[in-house]
Amino acid sequence: MSVNRLPRPLRVFLLGVNLLGITLACLTFIREPLVLSLPLLVIATMAMVAAPHTVTIGTRMEMSTFHPFILTALLLLGSAAAHVTAVAAVVSRHVLVWTGVACYVVATGALAHLSAARGRAAVPVALRLSRADTPD
Numbered sequence: 001m002s003v004n005r006l007p008r009p010l011r012v013f014l015l016g017v018n019l020l021g022i023t024l025a026c027l028t029f030i031r032e033p034l035v036l037s038l039p040l041l042v043i044a045t046m047a048m049v050a051a052p053h054t055v056t057i058g059t060r061m062e063m064s065t066f067h068p069f070i071l072t073a074l075l076l077l078g079s080a081a082a083h084v085t086a087v088a089a090v091v092s093r094h095v096l097v098w099t100g101v102a103c104y105v106v107a108t109g110a111l112a113h114l115s116a117a118r119g120r121a122a123v124p125v126a127l128r129l130s131r132a133d134t135p136d
Contacts, residue, residue: 034080044085048092
């Protein structure tokens, strides 16, 4: 569902929530300066690596694996470090997902080009291999 299809009161509410969140984040950085340190770098890097993955809880619920790193940064280093860790994880999640898609498209295109030269169909093999990597 696109944002334009949402009812107007819901769009206004979501805009208010976003503006409140941005305001609180700005106030956090004004009140508490960010100190770049080795623990922050390690926690943010671990969150970035863990961001694209999820953990299944029960049969229908999934939890992102970077939330514990944000909580750790909040408890150990403060709220400014937790904001930085969250931003790094979210950006990493989207960058790694789109990079993986681009690599997959390039790889399947290269396989299709090589297979066309040899007279074989390699794209279905690539699709089967990608499905084997994903859990059921």
